[in-house]
Amino acid sequence: MTRRALAVRHVAFEDLGLAAAVLDAYGYEVTYLEAGTDPVTPEAFLAPELLVVLGGPVGVGDVDRYPFLDAELAAISGRLRAGRPTLGICLGAQLVAYALGADVSPTGRQEIGYGPLTLTDAGRDSVLAPLDGVPVLHWHGDQFEIPPGAVRLAETPGFPHQAFSAGPGVLGLQFHLEADHTRIESWLVGHAHELAGAGIDPRRIRAQAVEHGPVLADVARRVLDAWVAQSTLLLEDPAPTVSDPWEHP
Numbered sequence: 001m002t003r004r005a006l007a008v009r010h011v012a013f014e015d016l017g018l019a020a021a022v023l024d025a026y027g028y029e030v031t032y033l034e035a036g037t038d039p040v041t042p043e044a045f046l047a048p049e050l051l052v053v054l055g056g057p058v059g060v061g062d063v064d065r066y067p068f069l070d071a072e073l074a075a076i077s078g079r080l081r082a083g084r085p086t087l088g089i090c091l092g093a094q095l096v097a098y099a100l101g102a103d104v105s106p107t108g109r110q111e112i113g114y115g116p117l118t119l120t121d122a123g124r125d126s127v128l129a130p131l132d133g134v135p136v137l138h139w140h141g142d143q144f145e146i147p148p149g150a151v152r153l154a155e156t157p158g159f160p161h162q163a164f165s166a167g168p169g170v171l172g173l174q175f176h177l178e179a180d181h182t183r184i185e186s187w188l189v190g191h192a193h194e195l196a197g198a199g200i201d202p203r204r205i206r207a208q209a210v211e212h213g214p215v216l217a218d219v220a221r222r223v224l225d226a227w228v229a230q231s232t233l234l235l236e237d238p239a240p241t242v243s244d245p246w247e248h249p
Helices: 019-025 042-046 068-081 091-099 181-190 192-198 202-236
Strands: 003-009 028-034 050-053 086-089 104-116 135-144 151-156 159-165 170-173
Touching: 003 042, 019 028, 019 202, 042 068, 050 068, 050 091, 068 086, 068 091, 086 091, 091 104, 091 135, 091 159, 091 170, 104 151, 104 192, 104 202, 135 159, 135 202, 181 192, 181 202, 192 202
Parallel strands: 003 028, 003 050, 050 086, 086 170
Antiparallel strands: 104 135, 151 159, 159 170
16 A cells, blocks of 8 residues: 655655655655645645654744635644644644644744754654754744643753654654755745845855754754654554644634
C-alpha cells in the first residue's frame, strides 16, 4: 500500500526542504496543497497518512483578510480530532496550536536568523533530543501558547514556546527545522521586504547559514526521521483521538 503525505504550502519557497528526502526514504508519496489556490477541505486533510503544514508570511490573526485560513483551521481541527499524525512548522504550528485551543498572537518583535534552542526536560526525552543547543533557523513575529494538554518541548530567550507535542503524532515547531541552508537565498529574496523592515542585513543570515547549516542539516534529518518513524508506527497502532480541539464556527 502506498503511504501518502500531504504538505500544505503557503508560499513557494517554504517547502518540505530537508523533510522531502526523509519522507521519500520511508516510501511516502508526497503531494503539495497550495493554500489559497487549491481547495482546502476536511477530506483532503484527513485522507493522507501524514500531514505537514508549512510556514508562510500570514498568520492566524489574518483570517478576515485571508479567508482560506478559516477553512484550513477547520480541516486541521478535523484531522486532529481523528488522531492523525500532523507536523506543523512556524505558521503551521500556530495553526495547529490554535486548532487545539491555544492563543496565537503577535509579539511586537521578530526572531529572524540562526540561534540555538534550549530543550525542556520533556524535549530531551522527545524526538527533538538531538537539537539541544543546536542553532536552528528562526523566522517569525507571532507566537503560540502551549495548547491545553500539550507538552512544551523547547524555548529561546524571550520566546519560551518554541515547540510542543500533543500526543505521539502531533508536533508543532515554531522554528524552521526543514529549511535547507543551500537554498537560503530563496528565503532572503522572498522575505526581502520583511528583512528590510526589520533592519536585518541578509548578509548576516547568509553567513549564519554557511556556519551552522551543515551541522543543522544532519541533526534535522535525524529529528525528522524520528518523527516520521514514530508517526508511521502510530498509524499501525492508533493513539486516542483529540477530545476537544478548536471547533470551526
